[in-house]
Amino acid sequence: MKKFFTSALFKGLVWQVIGFFIGAGLVTGIRALMGLSTTDTFFFTEPAWVLGSFIGALSFLVGCGVTDDWIKWARGIDTHDNHEEHWHGWEKYVNVSFDHKVIGIQYTLISLALIAIGGTFALIFRAELAASQLQFLTTELQLFGQNGPQLYNTLMSLHGIVMIISILLGVSGIINYAVPLLIGAADMSFPRLNAFSYWIAVPAAVTLISSLFLGGFDTGWTGYPPLSARAPVGMQMFFMGVFVAGWSSILGALNVVVTVLRMRAKGMTAMKMPIFVWAGLATSIIAMTATQFIGLAFQLVMFQRLFGMGFFDPSKGGNPILFQHLFWFYSHPAVYVFILPGLGVISELLPVFVRKPLYGYRWIAMSSIGIALVGFVVWAHHMFTSGMNEYLRVPFMYSTLLVSVPTGVKFFSWVATMWKGKISTPTPMLFVLGAIIVFLMGGLSGPPHATVSTDLHLHDTYFVVGHFHDTIFGGFVFPFFAAIYYWFPKATGRRMNEFWGKVHFWLMTPSFFVLTFGMMYVGLLGMRRRIADYDPALGIDTAHLILTIGAFLIALSVLIFFINFFYSIKNGEKAEGNVWESRSPEWQVPSPMSLHNYPTPLEVVGEPYDYGLKDAPYIRFVKPAKAGKSKH
Amino acid sequence: MQHFVIVGILVIVTTVLTYLGLDVAGLAKQQHPVAASAQSASIDQLWHWEMIVISFLFALIVVPMLYSLIAFRQKKGEMKDGEHMEGNTTLEIAWTVIPLFIVVIFSYLGGWSLGEVNRVDPQALVINVRGAQFAWTFEYPEYGIVSDELHLPVDRQVVLKMTSADVLHSFWVPEFRLKQDVVPGRITDYRVTPSLIGDYKVRCAELCGTSHAYMENAVIVSTQADYDAWIVEQTEIAKQLAQTPEGQGRILAVRNGCLGCHSLDGTPGTGPTWFNLFGKQENLNDGSTILVDEAYLAESILNPNAKIVAGFTSPSVMPAFVFTDEEIANIIAYIKTLK
Numbered sequence: 022m023k024k025f026f027t028s029a030l031f032k033g034l035v036w037q038v039i040g041f042f043i044g045a046g047l048v049t050g051i052r053a054l055m056g057l058s059t060t061d062t063f064f065f066t067e068p069a070w071v072l073g074s075f076i077g078a079l080s081f082l083v084g085c086g087v088t089d090d091w092i093k094w095a096r097g098i099d100t101h102d103n104h105e106e107h108w109h110g111w112e113k114y115v116n117v118s119f120d121h122k123v124i125g126i127q128y129t130l131i132s133l134a135l136i137a138i139g140g141t142f143a144l145i146f147r148a149e150l151a152a153s154q155l156q157f158l159t160t161e162l163q164l165f166g167q168n169g170p171q172l173y174n175t176l177m178s179l180h181g182i183v184m185i186i187s188i189l190l191g192v193s194g195i196i197n198y199a200v201p202l203l204i205g206a207a208d209m210s211f212p213r214l215n216a217f218s219y220w221i222a223v224p225a226a227v228t229l230i231s232s233l234f235l236g237g238f239d240t241g242w243t244g245y246p247p248l249s250a251r252a253p254v255g256m257q258m259f260f261m262g263v264f265v266a267g268w269s270s271i272l273g274a275l276n277v278v279v280t281v282l283r284m285r286a287k288g289m290t291a292m293k294m295p296i297f298v299w300a301g302l303a304t305s306i307i308a309m310t311a312t313q314f315i316g317l318a319f320q321l322v323m324f325q326r327l328f329g330m331g332f333f334d335p336s337k338g339g340n341p342i343l344f345q346h347l348f349w350f351y352s353h354p355a356v357y358v359f360i361l362p363g364l365g366v367i368s369e370l371l372p373v374f375v376r377k378p379l380y381g382y383r384w385i386a387m388s389s390i391g392i393a394l395v396g397f398v399v400w401a402h403h404m405f406t407s408g409m410n411e412y413l414r415v416p417f418m419y420s421t422l423l424v425s426v427p428t429g430v431k432f433f434s435w436v437a438t439m440w441k442g443k444i445s446t447p448t449p450m451l452f453v454l455g456a457i458i459v460f461l462m463g464g465l466s467g468p469p470h471a472t473v474s475t476d477l478h479l480h481d482t483y484f485v486v487g488h489f490h491d492t493i494f495g496g497f498v499f500p501f502f503a504a505i506y507y508w509f510p511k512a513t514g515r516r517m518n519e520f521w522g523k524v525h526f527w528l529m530t531p532s533f534f535v536l537t538f539g540m541m542y543v544g545l546l547g548m549r550r551r552i553a554d555y556d557p558a559l560g561i562d563t564a565h566l567i568l569t570i571g572a573f574l575i576a577l578s579v580l581i582f583f584i585n586f587f588y589s590i591k592n593g594e595k596a597e598g599n600v601w602e603s604r605s606p607e608w609q610v611p612s613p614m615s616l617h618n619y620p621t622p623l624e625v626v627g628e629p630y631d632y633g634l635k636d637a638p639y640i641r642f643v644k645p646a647k648a649g650k651s652k653h
Numbered sequence: 654m655q656h657f658v659i660v661g662i663l664v665i666v667t668t669v670l671t672y673l674g675l676d677v678a679g680l681a682k683q684q685h686p687v688a689a690s691a692q693s694a695s696i697d698q699l700w701h702w703e704m705i706v707i708s709f710l711f712a713l714i715v716v717p718m719l720y721s722l723i724a725f726r727q728k729k730g731e732m733k734d735g736e737h738m739e740g741n742t743t744l745e746i747a748w749t750v751i752p753l754f755i756v757v758i759f760s761y762l763g764g765w766s767l768g769e770v771n772r773v774d775p776q777a778l779v780i781n782v783r784g785a786q787f788a789w790t791f792e793y794p795e796y797g798i799v800s801d802e803l804h805l806p807v808d809r810q811v812v813l814k815m816t817s818a819d820v821l822h823s824f825w826v827p828e829f830r831l832k833q834d835v836v837p838g839r840i841t842d843y844r845v846t847p848s849l850i851g852d853y854k855v856r857c858a859e860l861c862g863t864s865h866a867y868m869e870n871a872v873i874v875s876t877q878a879d880y881d882a883w884i885v886e887q888t889e890i891a892k893q894l895a896q897t898p899e900g901q902g903r904i905l906a907v908r909n910g911c912l913g914c915h916s917l918d919g920t921p922g923t924g925p926t927w928f929n930l931f932g933k934q935e936n937l938n939d940g941s942t943i944l945v946d947e948a949y950l951a952e953s954i955l956n957p958n959a960k961i962v963a964g965f966t967s968p969s970v971m972p973a974f975v976f977t978d979e980e981i982a983n984i985i986a987y988i989k990t991l992k
Contacts, residue, residue: 335838377735472763
């Protein structure tokens with residue numbers, strides 16, 4: 022326990038609290054001097070909370086020590102170029118490390134933690150929805166300055182945004198862990214920036230969740246004004262949390278792009294990169310160039326609240342629909358940030374378990390880039406009913422339908438990859454197959470939203486909710502679990518329990534189908550999104566009860582996964598060799614990997630997925646340079 | 654070759670079964686629930702075509718996947734790799750171009766359907782709609798009627814001129830298949846031709862705050878004769894109401910959406926009920942009690958945050974209204990009648 026209290030994580034959190042009080046105190050002091058009010062419902066005034074949380078986040082970074090080297094450089098002090106590891110066991114993950122593998126695992130752990138939190142929120146409000154009328158989130162309930170329906174809105178909104186941040190961090194986790202290994206690099210291009218990108222996500226998550234205790238926010242994760250301009254102070258914590266988390270996304274993506282462009286092994290030309298690297302690159306291009314827009318949109322609402330600016334206030338000449346354009350210009354490409362790495366995991370793992378080359382490698386690689394590019398010009402399909410220019414809806418319908426073409430290429434290529442293979446189905450492969458089918462459901466339920474007239478009925482109903490959960494489970498959650506089961510032995514030298522892995526899969530998949538089909542069904546019947554209660558006259562009480570049972574079964578399966586995960590770290594079956602008989606470079610060396618990955622540099626001499634071809638290795642290790650030759 | 658034949662047959666069978674399954678659930682030929690507008694015809698038609706294509710694409714991916722899983726399964730103890738196939742450019746081009754072709758077709762059909770939905774009748778009946786947390790009000794400008802129910806004649810196009818008093822709302826009658834956001838500071842149009850007589854509900858579809866779920870008002874589609882009768886009756890009521898202070902108070906309460914939160918019959922709502930309100934001792938959230946009189950009511954209307962009744966949200970979700978002294982007196986006169 023003492024080790025925890027001296028860890029970077031704990032120090033950071035303490036400094037975040039201290040920083041918060043410095044910021045909040047500063048504002049309160051200035052307000053007192055100006056003769057303005059100094060306290061409000063949640064003790065501090067709103068400007069004090071905002072500046073406090075901002076300075077708190079910055080203090081966390083300085084306090085945890087991730088900026089130490091930069092500060093030393095600024096003061097003219099040299100640091101070791103070759104960072105050594107000081108920590109062992111679990112301590113590695115609560116302290117600052119510049120090793121991309123440790124950072125990848127740190128990302129994965131915080132992502133899992135947020136999945137647990139966001140999932141718990143979902144279970145609470147899903148229980149409330151099990152029957153019409155309000156059961157326990159009633160108007161009499163008072164908690165954190167909110168009554169029942171308000172708390173419902175807060176939990177529903179937080180479920181959305183906590184899951185989204187968790188997905189972004191999970192994506193960073195897989196990419197950080199796998200990309201340098203797959204391209205044969207010793208680390209990321211900028212190891213300190215990499216650590217910085219991770220650590221900034223921690224105070225962001227804390228700030229975000231603090232909104233629950235500060236009156237919450239009742240706008241959904243979209244935070245549309247004018248409602249978000251009126252919500253309690255928790256709204257500002259939401260904006261600030263997302264704003265800060267955005268830095269993590271932008272800087273992390275920058276690092277990935279540079280790493281992929283500059284640090285590939287000798288001979289690894291673009292068309293010889295493992296396919297997941299293509300997906301990581303495509304996703305990073307989006308995250309690096311689009312995230313600014315959500316930060317900007319949220320910042321404008323923050324300023325509207327703090328300084329009375331009228332960006333989105335019609336009574337001051339502002340335009341509420343402008344916000345929606347800014348918001349979706351990021352938030353639509355963002356869903357491709359969530360799914361492209363997942364689709365990359367599917368393409369990466371499928372050949373291993375099918376024992377056959379990836380069918381149409383170049384087409385799959387290009388389809389990732391295609392989806393990323395088309396994804397930038399479809400944002401207004403979220404706004405078909407918003408009151409934006411009516412004629413603009415038509416070109417956005419065309420561009421949205423166009424996304425189905427590169428997505429279709431992926432599906433057809435996966436099917437062709439499986440054709441005449443020698444298929445085995447250990448747990449990671451089960452999740453890959455589940456991902457394909459679930460993502461197919463998401464893909465097929467998409468076009469009715471794209472064609473404007475059918476969307477006029479579906480928009481803002483549970484049909485959209487079902488569609489969205491299908492795309493995200495198929496595009497992220499299932500592949501994320503597949504990736505964890507697959508690379509777990511690489512990270513720990515042990516494998517997760519196969520039996521409980523299969524229980525996890527067979528419990529989660531059918532429950533999930535029931536959940537999302539049910540969502541689409543009640544949505545068509547008239548169930549709106551984001552409502553705490555529904556009209557019993559709709560006749561959907563039974564359907565909702567079944568949905569709630571489905572949701573709890575999914576939660577149970579994820580609980581089984583968590584137990585399996587943490588138990589297997591110490592007690593799993595030993596697996597230090599090439600457990601999956603993969604051709605990928607990281608499996609050609611024993612697990613777990615050493616500090617700088619490969620003991621000797623590697624060189625690409627073949628194609629990545631030539632399964633079924635004798636004597637055609639993908640890589641070979643270069644013999645160490647002869648003594649006497651200079652290193653650089 | 655044999656594999657291809659089996660899979661081909663299975664794809665066709667599965668397509669048919671998927672379509673039939675959707676049809677049994679009632680989802681293949683139309684969106685749900687019952688269609689009650691002329692606009693829904695082209696929408697449901699497009700939906701039906703989409704369901705056919707979706708049934709086929711579902712089968713096209715799932716069948717070969719499951720077939721491969723069974724037919725090309727690695728047998729126990731077998732360590733061999735699969736056949737070495739890297740790809741086929743012709744095939745890749747085919748499954749890029751054919752979907753592109755389908756996309757073009759559906760782009761056209763989508764444009765056609767939207768055109769049908771937007772078809773304008775210059776003779777359309779105009780009704781003004783106002784959305785406010787958490788109720789809808791409808792104004793018939795030709796007759797000076799203000800109502801919290803939307804009455805529409807069947808088979809005649811209406812255009813709703815909608816605006817919001819506060820935040821975003823969205824006007825959705827599931828049976829009409831159409832939805833349009835309501836935005837403060839601008840007027841959005843909702844054009845619909847009701848085609849089926851019946852009682853429906855408009856349900857706010859854009860999250861608008863605490864009681865968003867309850868922002869529902871009645872929509873009644875009736876024959877032209879019944880509609881005319883209702884108009885005559887309402888015009889008469891409006892005339893009579895306008896002659897007394899409490900009647901004018903009622904008009905104000907309806908027009909400003911007060912009754913969305915304050916019930917008239919004692920049922921609990923977002924705000925305190927107006928039933929038996931005047932003259933009662935009210936418990937406030939600071940523990941004190943107060944007699945509900947003219948002064949208290951006037952203060953609460955103009956500044957909802959001045960005093961909060963115990964058990965209700967603080968700060969209040971009620972917007973601060975601007976009324977003349979006479980209007981306030983009228984509203985209070987109306988509240989006094991609710992016993």
